Amino acid sequence: WYDTRLCAAVCEDGRVQGVIVENKSGRLGIRAKAFIDATGDADLCFLAGEDTVSLATNVRTGWYFTGGGEGVRLHQLSDPIHGPIPETSRRYAGDRHWDVTQHAIDGRKMILADLERRRAMEKDVYPLLLPAYDGMRMTRRLNGAYVLDESEAFRDFPDSIGLTGDWRKCGPVFAMPWRAIAGVKNGNLAAAGRCISVSTDMWDITRVIPTAAMTGQAAGLGAALAVHRNEALNSLPISLLQDALRANGAIVEAP
Numbered sequence: 732w733y734d735t736r737l738c739a740a741v742c743e744d745g746r747v748q749g750v751i752v753e754n755k756s757g758r759l760g761i762r763a764k765a766f767i768d769a770t771g772d773a774d775l776c777f778l779a780g781e782d783t784v785s786l787a788t789n790v791r792t793g794w795y796f797t798g799g800g801e802g803v804r805l806h807q808l809s810d811p812i813h814g815p816i817p818e819t820s821r822r823y824a825g826d827r828h829w830d831v832t833q834h835a836i837d838g839r840k841m842i843l844a845d846l847e848r849r850r851a852m853e854k855d856v857y858p859l860l861l862p863a864y865d866g867m868r869m870t871r872r873l874n875g876a877y878v879l880d881e882s883e884a885f886r887d888f889p890d891s892i893g894l895t896g897d898w899r900k901c902g903p904v905f906a907m908p909w910r911a912i913a914g915v916k917n918g919n920l921a922a923a924g925r926c927i928s929v930s931t932d933m934w935d936i937t938r939v940i941p942t943a944a945m946t947g948q949a950a951g952l953g954a955a956l957a958v959h960r961n962e963a964l965n966s967l968p969i970s971l972l973q974d975a976l977r978a979n980g981a982i983v984e985a986p
Contacts, residue, residue, distance in 0.1 A: 735754040737770065738753050739751040745918050747779050766921075768921070769926075777826070779916070781914055782874040785825075789834065789867045790809060790820070791841055797856050798856070808838075808845055824870065842858070872929065876910040878911070879905065881936065884897075884903035887985045892908070893946065893948070894982050894985060896941065899935075909953070919954075924947065925939075927942075948979070949976060
């Protein structure tokens, strides 16, 4: 369902029994035998009572396109990610509604100031496309049974469910433990994407699409197997999941 927001989780006996969502039709309840948190912000993990970590590390951004005499151009506006930020700016947490609101407002101000500067040099420039969502990089994540760290490149795990690399440089390969995506308090819950259980340093490595695809495949297949066997995700025989992943073309072991 598109244009639908998660509002609450109903948990009982160590399981997520259902979720409450809201859309144009109002509030609705959805029951399921297994749930995967692919919100990017660990919203379901948080609402289900799992231990989570949140960091106010996001910076102001304002990427946008302009049209005009020189054609369509992309302008990549952002405060420094790892260095000092301007005195007029701040850091934002993606799981606090007032921070999300202020991030959007400050980003629009950033675009307006840049546009005015460009118009002083190029009279016919105009905004063509503004950001459709907040550019938050890392917001909230699961703090699971295992927290994968950047120092563990090339380490193999007995419960590895896939491999990912470091998008920032060539070389490192990381195996992903099933314990880093399975829920702890809720036996039928797993996380996928940028909200899995990793350290702060590792978060920047795993927040991207290749890791999201790998953990999404493992979480989806693991959930299907657990439902078929009528057992919890966090007690699913890992060899069964690994064999199923290999059969679907996944590379499970670290080189």
